[in-house]
Amino acid sequence: MGNINIKDIAKLSGVGIATVSRVLNQTGYVSEKTRKKVMDVINQYNYIPNNNARNLKLTQSENIALFVKYISNPFFEKMIEIIQQEVASRGYPLLIQNVDENSDELDFAISESMQRNLCGLIIMGGSYSSYTEAKFRQLGTPCVLLTVNSKGSVDPTLYSSVTINDELEGYRATNYLIEMGHRKIGFLYKDVENVVTPNILRYQGYIRALEENKIPVDEKLIAPAIPSIGMGFRAGFQAMKGLMQRNPDMTAVFAFSDVLAIGAAKAALNAGKQIPEDISVIGFDGIEMAEFYNPTLDTVYQPATEMALSAVSLLHGMMNGERTQHIVCDSVIMKRGSVKMLR
């Protein structure tokens, strides 16, 4: 029974209800003697204050929430862990909420924020669209967008963000392949209708790199992973199979995520190809798994730790009245064992 409340504690320790509250919250004066007396009772009965009542009274909770679109994305794992630790170290509990594919992450965040009186929130994943100024105003709670931004369509003082320059990094990765002598470069991405996500931006970077190098863009080389299979290994595997069939002369593949890249690599290996001898593969994200794959995968490494730390730090700052900021982190191309110099 968790039915024991502050009134019970007050009665049991023979003091007033306000005194118990003071002991609990270390606010106001209370003599050492009564403090000890009350604490004893609290410990004895294992009393834990009810947060709902507390939050209701304070019209604000001490809860920070993390909304994650696609919580099973391995790239998010590390960031989730760090965010959790950082938030905890600042004395707040972290509520993690998965946002399912069909929900709008900001709408969901607004709803949850109002319902739970959140004091701050981080949105990770998601898309660049659907973020309107009205929504941020309605939210009215410090908010940090992680890995996405609003593309400048919203007053930037309404939220903070931590991102990378997806278009630029996609451009760089493609350029790297081109510099290594590749011309027939496949691209694996996730097709989401009418929604701007990081992978679309990376795709744009891919296109730009080709065009700047006067390499014709070939539709056949571009493979949207089948949405129904999701964004996992299997999607990369299937997409790569089709890609190889359509393009026997393809020498390299750029996948918009490491997970997709690993699926693609497996498909190539299964087809009897060697990596990188027969086909080069580069992924994106820099998840640990890419490092331990066989062969070790080249990838565009996003500084996940730094990004997560920045996000929490920005949020904490905003909660203390500091200004919003928009941080764009640099990625690094990890040149390892899966891209071969041609000729």
Add this chain to the structure above:
Amino acid sequence: MGNINIKDIAKLSGVGIATVSRVLNQTGYVSEKTRKKVMDVINQYNYIPNNNARNLKLTQSENIALFVKYISNPFFEKMIEIIQQEVASRGYPLLIQNVDENSDELDFAISESMQRNLCGLIIMGGSYSSYTEAKFRQLGTPCVLLTVNSKGSVDPTLYSSVTINDELEGYRATNYLIEMGHRKIGFLYKDVENVVTPNILRYQGYIRALEENKIPVDEKLIAPAIPSIGMGFRAGFQAMKGLMQRNPDMTAVFAFSDVLAIGAAKAALNAGKQIPEDISVIGFDGIEMAEFYNPTLDTVYQPATEMALSAVSLLHGMMNGERTQHIVCDSVIMKRGSVKMLR
């Protein structure tokens, strides 16, 4: 500003506060005309009821929480996703909480449960120790343990559980290697002092298989992954390096998780060994990544989907007054490309 409340809505729609509440909760009678009128105002002002107040009043929330020890364990990913979907499909929001390494998951759950008036909870990961009857009684909320149990030290009507038989599966995996002709079998596990976790049970199964087959247990072949490095790929990598140095004649390795197995495989590959020609590797869990590794990894596949579904189903049953249950699922040894028949 989320400062708009039920009283405002009542005033704005020219009705009483109770009527708004009735409209909101679809309880009691309310004429279609006023219902519509109220709904219009609600939509217009984007009113969202305050959950803290609601939960406080109801002395119970509609929140189900999932406590995960080591949320970054890839094996948990899929289960988290399914649990989230299942819980949502039953109309409850799911709060996911990571339990950090140093916290006792049950203590944490008790505290959170009381603070938030949870109506049900699932604990995933964690250890077999520390679960006492007193704690479950204090919890007083439907609770399902997933992947661990209390080892019979607690009245089984106080909670439900969904597990596999870790000792037996560890035994089977080892036996499989022995049947394939291996005798020098390394074991990779995570050493946690004085705590019984699934990996200790798998270790016991390993020992039993050796003993039953009259294979001497060799301390040199047993490698605890360094705790400070964690349970990730890197830990498996490092542990395997030491293992290979100490045992040049080792022909097979059984890792207590796929993640550890992948790290170990990479270490073997880096040392110039072929898998499975020079050394066989088998993991545990059956994460998707094992299937897409190169080579495809043999593993003890845990029915993650089934386990997650069962957990939610049991919890839901308990919330409706049904009895507790203790489900032990069967694992399957996936025989793929990383174990070789010796001679």
Add this chain to the structure above:
DNA sequence: TTGTATGCGTTATCAC
């Protein structure tokens, strides 16, 4: 069918 009044467990403002 609708409105009023009470209490859920806290915190904080007062008096004492």
Add this chain to the structure above:
DNA sequence: GTGATAACGCATACAA
């Protein structure tokens, strides 16, 4: 130093 007591926003028994 301490103890009543009024909110916080909502659901509901009860009266109308």
